[in-house]
Amino acid sequence: MAFETIVVDTEEHVTTIRLNRPDALNALNQTLLKELAQAVEEASTNDNVRCVILTGSEKVFAAGADIREMAEKSYVDMMTSDYFGPETEAILRCRKPIIAAVAGYALGGGCELAMMCDFIIAAETAKFGQPEINLGVVAGLGGSQRLTRFVGKSKSMDMHLTGRFMDADEAERSGLVSRVVPAKRLMEEAQGAAQKIAEKSILTAMVVKEAVNRSYETTLREGLLFERRLFFSLFATEDQKEGMAAFLEKREPQFRDK
């Protein structure tokens, strides 16, 4: 499918979605969000796709929501259109694992978009920030909530109030990203991780994604109960039988997503 602001490529069960508005540092406008939501929905429902990578260019993941597009909007415009709301819901609904591969700036909505993914792999050049305060606004796609859960209140408050950027090392130290790699190896690392995930049972991967994400939505007690129910439920699958038999027979499992 041809898009205007993203490039989508599916190879060996992995869909890579590349944000592509180089003249505006991949700023997120309505066209981009709509196209991104469409591409994610397609990957989520396509049986051939087992993992998704969301990335930008070498210089920038995304420099935030498009300030030019937003500047003259009124409260009523934002409220009645639920600006970016339905599109981000579509991304959050994706049932396949999504990895964000971030090089360069991931600011404002760009940082928030990366945090909507299941985990973030960063290049050494990555810079994360929530500088909305400099524009007279607050984060609007989850930054004040997700960044705080990732890095804790003190660092999150610092980032949101001063608008400073966090480099890749600090992001890894504080739990925002799962790995940092040299910029040249970013896509190789993300593809390696995606391939590893693609080899698993997609059924199990979906359950894992649900279980971990639930930890952000609920109390510990409810989350533990949810996890145990999921764990027990997987004993109704062929892939559990295959995974455990393969271990005992000292061979690689052949998962069938059943």
Ligand code: HXC
């Ligand atoms: C629109 C943007 C943009 C943005 C950069 N550009 N960021 N256009 N929206 N968010 C454009 C610039 O206007 C410029 O266009 C071109 O991209 C290159 O940018 P420069 O500033 O010249 O590049 P550089 O000096 O390298 O600085 C890079 C930067 C800076 C540090 C990333 O561009 C920057 O601070 N951008 C804004 C970051 C930001 O405040 N993000 C939060 C947005 S609010 P021209 O035409 O002049 O070449 C947000 C809210 C989310 O995200 C919630 C939504 C619901």
